[in-house]
Amino acid sequence: MQNIAGTPVEGDDFFGREGAIHSFWDLLGNHDILLLGPRRIGKTSLSRRLMVEARQHGWSTIEANVASCTDERAFVEKLAQAIKSEAGSRVGAALEAVGGLLNRIDRVRLPGDAGFDLSAKPEAWEAIASDALALLTRQSNETLIYIDELPIFLFNLLRFDVKTGKERVRRFLDWFRNDARDATRGKGLHWLMSGSVGLDTLVQTHGMADAINTLRQRALDPFSDEEALAFLERLAESYKLPVSLDDRKRLVAAIGWPQPYYLQLAFQNIRAMWREGQPVGPLIDDAINCLIEPGEDNDFHHWEERLRIQHEQSVADLAIALLTVACRKPDGASTTALFAEAQRLLPDLGEEQQKQRFIALRDVLIRDGYWAISETDGTRRCHFRLEPLRRWWSRRNTL
Ligand SMILES: Nc1ncnc2c1ncn2[C@@H]1O[C@H](COP(=O)(O)OP(=O)(O)OP(=O)(O)O)[C@@H](O)[C@H]1O
Ligand SMILES: [Mg+2]
Structure with a gap:
């Protein structure tokens, strides 16, 4: 076994996680999965392991990492390229058809694009994306489509298009629910989506929770x-x-x-x-x-960045302040002390609202791997789960 720290691990370098492989594989037969969790916890490694499992069962597998996609055209291109490389192992009509799709991508026009070229009949990205999936449904075997970093792509749409980004996220999620999943149900497509930032705040803030709530959300436990x-x-x-x-x-x-x-x-x-x-x-x-030495600590910065990507600024600020209170000791801080800090930072809210805000954020921090909760002698405390992260957080806040 090689000592690999950073890139996804495969084959003999992949250790354990038998329980997760078994339960995810079981679930994939009838459900699509959304695997969310902090960076570097092994999402891609596990997903690729599931792709191996799928191939052993005679399925085709498609993998596309969409983190770098800043618009729908790039997303469709990634999807088509991924289908092309899978089709590359076979020959003939499928490969030709996907080549045709790639040629159509240039004709997609998006908000903010320079004027339409009348000679090139514009194409809707949804039509190409759905045609790409239709290629897969025509195959006789099942297909696992693994889309990595989906939330980053959606946050990119919002970030790069302040004016209509929200509308575009909604349109994408509508396409994903109606055309990519509902319309292909029973036709052999199985989706595994993963990401290192949460989608819940995004879909809740924009009233789109219905677009993802039929995906089975899963997390990855640490090793025992x-x-x-x-x-x-x-x-x-x-x-x-x-x-x-x-x-x-x-x-x-x-x-x-x-x-x-x-x-x-x-x-x-x-x-x-x-x-x-x-x-x-x-x-x-x-x-x-x-x-946690300066220069060696890149692995911890993203824990803070992630709060800023997935929450609006006031919530991210509050989360950072609460984490700073909890980082002072390995056993964290009492929920009473943490709530007092939340009240200090939310002076304009009534006590009930302050309480709801605090509880919601506490639960997100627990779910997202920052904190665990403990109770001794009737005192509830929140403490960092990852001790080096606590020490990094503390060092960063010390003169
Ligand atoms: N099953 C495993 N066995 C051994 N090491 C693992 C395993 N899973 C993850 N790792 C370790 O974690 C690192 C990151 O794994 P991976 O890239 O799969 O995580 P990720 O959650 O996809 O990360 P990112 O959010 O950065 O994409 C690997 O380089 C390896 O050090
Ligand atoms: Mg990954």
Whole structure:
């Protein structure tokens, strides 16, 4: 097993997650899935593992990452290209048909485009996208369509077109629900959408929740402690490093929320520091400290960015302030102290509204992997799940 920290892992480098693979695969037979979760928790790796599973069952698979798409034309092109590369493994009519679709994409006109060229009859992007899907429904086998970073694409539509972006998001989601999913039901298409930012605030703010609520929303749990220990053991064996059970337990405890990425990162740091003949134990603290060093801490910035992408500014500001209160201690802050901070920052609201606002945000922070809640002696506390993230957040707020 290779120690890979950053790019999606496949084959022998993919560890565990048997439960998730089994339940997702089961679900995909009859439902479409929306897999949301923080960056780097293994969404793409798991989705690709599901694609392998699908191919083993005789399905075709299509993968398109739409993070860089800033408009619908780019989305359709990504989809058509993905179908083309899948069709490339076969030959003939399907490949020719998708070539025809790609030629039509240039004729799509979008709000903000320079004047229409009358000689080129304009095309609606929906027509091309639906024709692309029709190519897939004509196949005799089932197809898994995996669209990665869908929420980023939708947020791009809003960000790049302040005037009509909201309308375009609605139109896209309508097409997705009516034409891409409802109209193809029973014709062998199965959708797996994933993303690192939430869609709920976007669809709720714009009254479009109905467009996604028939997708089954799923998250990815961290490894259990046993899985994390077994994973580290496998890595240690592969690199012939003398990592004892005790060392592994300390490492897992120091990370707090054993998502494989952070285990891989810490292991990578240990490998960089270890010298032949040395024990590994004394290196663990430094390996964890390295994660949050300035310059090495890119992996934490996106936890803050994500709040700003998926929430309006006042909510993002409140979330950041509450996280700052909770970051001071590993066991976090009491909900009473956190609510007092929320009240301070929402002086214009009545107490009931302040309470509802606080509860809604607390639940989002729990769901999105920032916090866990604990209760001792009747005191409820919110604490960071990922201990290096807490320390990064704290360092950033310390002079
Ligand atoms: N099943 C796994 N076994 C081993 N390592 C894993 C596994 N899943 C994820 N990882 C680790 O997490 C890293 C990120 O995985 P992946 O790219 O799949 O996550 P992601 O959630 O898609 O990230 P992003 O939000 O950045 O797209 C990998 O490079 C690897 O270090
Ligand atoms: Mg990914």
